[in-house]
Amino acid sequence: MGDNCTIEWVAALAKQRNAIPASLNPIRGCSRLSEACRNCYAAGIAHRFGHKGNGIWAGLTDLDPDGTPRFNGTLRWVPEVLTTAINAKRSRVYFVCDMSDLFHARVDQDWIDQVFAMMALCRHHHFLLLTKRPDRMRRYLTARETPYRINRCLYRLGGQSNRAGDQHFALKVLDESDKDRLPDWPLPNVWTGATVEDQAEADERVADLMLCPSVRRYLSVEPMLGPVDLTRIVLDECEATFLHDPRLTRARFTLNALTGAQSLRLPPLDWVICGGESGPKARPISRRWVRELQEQCTSAGRPFFFKQWGEWEPAGMCPAGTAGRFAFGDYDFDRTCFHQVEGYPRQFDMFGARAVMKRVGKKASGRLLDGRTWDEVPEVRP
Known part of the structure; x- marks a missing residue:
C-alpha cells in the first residue's frame, strides 16, 4: 500500500494523467x-507477512492442504488509512482495496459509505474500484438513499474525533446547511470495474x-483462465430482471458489452484489461x-491493455521425453482448456504434433502480443 504502485495498468493510467500511481487499503482481508482466487497474489503477500501472528496481516490467512495461502474471511476496518488520500496534495490514481474487496459480503455498509465520503472529498484524485462482486456494487450504487447516506456520513463524521476503538473517522467539517445536499452522483473521479x-x-x-x-466502467480479465467473448454476454432470466423491464424478466438474450445495447440503454465498457497468472502455481494462458x-476491443474501438503472459509460453514442437516443466496447452490450434502437469515431461498430441507450454517465468514470457505491447488507456475527457 502507498505511492508508486507497480501494477502496470494503474501506472499507465497515472502516467497519462500526470499523477502518482498509488494503492489504498482501508479494509484488510477477503x-x-x-x-480466479485460487492463487491470489494478495493472499500470498498477507500470509508471508502475517503467518507468524504479527503485523497488520496477522490472522487473515490460512493454508490449503497443498500449502496454498488463502484468505480465511476475517476482515478488518482500518479507517485511519482514509486520511492518506485526504492529506495527499498532488494528484494520484488510487487503486482502492487492491488487497481485498470493498464489496465483500462481510464489509459493513457504513465502511463503504466512509470510503465513498472520502472519495467525494478528494476530487483531485482518481479512484479505481475493482471487485469480483459487482452484484453488491450495483445494489449499493443504484440504491436511492446511497448518495444521501454518503452526504450524511460527511456531515456526521465531520465533528467527531478519532477516539480509540471508534468506528468512524473525521473527514471534514461541513456546515449545517450542507447536511442535506447531495454530492455529484455518480462521483466524477471514481471508476468502477469487475474481474472475470x-x-x-x-x-x-x-x-x-x-x-x-x-x-467509467472497466473490466479486468485477469487471470485469464478461458476464452471470453464480450460481444455475446448471455443474460438468463434472473439477470434480465436487473434491467427493470418486466417484459424481459422471463427472457434469455445476449448483450454486446463493448458497444452497449441502445434498446436497453446500457452504456458500453470503457476499458478492458487482460493478463495471465503469475506465481509458483500459475496456470497457463492461451495466446x-x-x-x-x-x-x-479493437473492432469496437475500446482501449485494450495487456498486462502479462504470466509464467508460461509455448514451447513449440517438442520431442517426446524432453526434460522440463510442461502443461498441456492448445498452442493456438483450438480452444481446448489447459490441464497442468508439472514436475515431469508429458506431451499432448494435437494435429499430429506435440504442442506444449513451457514454464519460463514472468519476466521471460514478457507482455508482447503479435510483436507489440498493448498499453491503451481511456482518453482524458475534457
Whole structure:
C-alpha cells in the first residue's frame, strides 16, 4: 500500500494523467469466491507477512492442504488509512482495496459509505474500484438513499474525533446547511470495474457492472483462465430482471458489452484489461484467448491493455521425453482448456504434433502480443 504502485495498468493510467500511481487499503482481508482466487497474489503477500501472528496481516490467512495461502474471511476496518488520500496534495490514481474487496459480503455498509465520503472529498484524485462482486456494487450504487447516506456520513463524521476503538473517522467539517445536499452522483473521479476469468464469470458479472452508475466502467480479465467473448454476454432470466423491464424478466438474450445495447440503454465498457497468472502455481494462458479479446476491443474501438503472459509460453514442437516443466496447452490450434502437469515431461498430441507450454517465468514470457505491447488507456475527457 502507498505511492508508486507497480501494477502496470494503474501506472499507465497515472502516467497519462500526470499523477502518482498509488494503492489504498482501508479494509484488510477477503475470502475465495471463484477459480480466479485460487492463487491470489494478495493472499500470498498477507500470509508471508502475517503467518507468524504479527503485523497488520496477522490472522487473515490460512493454508490449503497443498500449502496454498488463502484468505480465511476475517476482515478488518482500518479507517485511519482514509486520511492518506485526504492529506495527499498532488494528484494520484488510487487503486482502492487492491488487497481485498470493498464489496465483500462481510464489509459493513457504513465502511463503504466512509470510503465513498472520502472519495467525494478528494476530487483531485482518481479512484479505481475493482471487485469480483459487482452484484453488491450495483445494489449499493443504484440504491436511492446511497448518495444521501454518503452526504450524511460527511456531515456526521465531520465533528467527531478519532477516539480509540471508534468506528468512524473525521473527514471534514461541513456546515449545517450542507447536511442535506447531495454530492455529484455518480462521483466524477471514481471508476468502477469487475474481474472475470472466463466466459461463465463474464456472463454472471458483466451485466451487473454495466448497470452500475459510474463515469467509467472497466473490466479486468485477469487471470485469464478461458476464452471470453464480450460481444455475446448471455443474460438468463434472473439477470434480465436487473434491467427493470418486466417484459424481459422471463427472457434469455445476449448483450454486446463493448458497444452497449441502445434498446436497453446500457452504456458500453470503457476499458478492458487482460493478463495471465503469475506465481509458483500459475496456470497457463492461451495466446488465442488473448488475441481474440484484443480483436474484439479493437473492432469496437475500446482501449485494450495487456498486462502479462504470466509464467508460461509455448514451447513449440517438442520431442517426446524432453526434460522440463510442461502443461498441456492448445498452442493456438483450438480452444481446448489447459490441464497442468508439472514436475515431469508429458506431451499432448494435437494435429499430429506435440504442442506444449513451457514454464519460463514472468519476466521471460514478457507482455508482447503479435510483436507489440498493448498499453491503451481511456482518453482524458475534457
